[in-house]
Amino acid sequence: MMTPDLNSYLVISVLLFAIGLIGVLxxxxxxxxxxxxxxxxxxxxxxxxxxxxxxGTMDGNVFVFFILTVAAAEVAVGLAIIVALFRRRMTIQLDELNTLKN
Amino acid sequence: MGPFLFLFFAIFTVVCAIGVVVNKNAVNAAMSLLLSLVGVAGLFVGLEAYLLAFLLLLVYAGAIVALFLFIVMLLDMKGDDRPRLAAVPMLARIVAVALVAAGVVSFIARGHLPSPPVQVEPAIGSDLKVYAYQLFTTYLLPVQILGFLLLIAMLGVIVLSKRFEGMDDIK
Structure with a gap:
């Protein structure tokens, strides 16, 4: 068994991204x-x-810093929107939120 | 990082991520997300980004998943026993998932980057002083913008969660 290289980490990253995308879909x-x-x-x-x-650079790590911060802010705002949505519509199921369709 | 430890964390992360998608219960999905984040933090340790691994656990596992659990309990949803989808949305989902899977397979089969060998000396990502230096010199403007973004997010959440009396026409 060989030691993990860049490609093995990228494969894990792609798998995680694909699983997340499939979940969103x-x-x-x-x-x-x-x-x-x-x-x-x-x-x-x-x-x-x-x-x-x-x-051997540092910039990617610093960007992860920023991504963590933006993700925290995004979760706060997104969950507030979901709660506001639930208050108004009493549902958070995506297929019942079809006002624009009709 | 040894190959066995890498393999363990990789499989753990991916399995828990699949658990997020397939769990019917939102609380179980949040718990799977938590475990998956722990696995990613282990991979970060393997990449010698110790500070980022710690921050990931602190911010994501500590704050974000807790917030998710709090909202799940607040909304108190019933289970996901809902009518099945009609034919067209189901077909669209299957096609979309197949496209994503095809992309992943093509990446794994062909996407091989030349991987530079890891330097023998410790990675510069493991040094805290480098983070501080970068954040306060090269990335000073993004740091300030982030501070402003957090302020705006805080104000936005306050406005969103406030009940406005007598303003029913605003929808």
């Missing part, structure tokens, strides 16, 4: 869709850290 609960979005963000940070490590 097929789930109907807004909260779970939001969790899958977070999973996609984490996959991107994993790729950044791996590139940064194998190229």
């Amino acid at each position: 097929i789930r109907r609960n807004t909260l779970v869709v939001f969790m899958c979005l977070e999973l996609m963000l984490v996959a991107a940070t994993l790729a950044l850290v791996a590139f940064s490590r194998y190229n």
Whole structure:
């Protein structure tokens, strides 16, 4: 068994991103869709850290810092929107939020 | 990082990520997300980004997943026993998932980057002083913008969660 190289980390990152994307596509609960979005963000940070490590630079790691902060702000605002949505519509299922369709 | 430890954390992360998608219960999905983040933090340790691993656990696992659990309990949703989808949305989902899977397979089969060998000396990502230096010199403007972004997010959350009396026409 060989030691992990850049490609093995990238494969994990791609798998995580794809799982998150599939979750966003097929789930109907807004909260779970939001969790899958977070999973996609984490996959991107994993790729950044791996590139940064194998190229011997620092910038990828600093960007992960920023991504963590933006993700925290995004979750706060997104969950506030979901709660406001629930208050008004009494549902957070995506297939019942079809006002624009009719 | 040894190959066995890498393999363990990689499989752990991916399995828990699949758990996020397939769990019917939102609380179980949040718990799977938590475990998956722990696995990613382990991979970060393997990449010698110790500070980022710690921050990931602190911010994501500590704050974000707790917030998710709090909202799940606040909304108190019933289970996901809902009618099945009609044919067209189901077909669209299957096609979309197949496209994503095809992309992943093509990446794994062909996307091989030349991987530079890891330097023998410790990675510069493991040094705290470098973070501080970068954040306060090269990335000073993004740091300030982030501070402003956090302020705006805080104000936005306050406005969103406030009940406005007598303003029912605003929808």
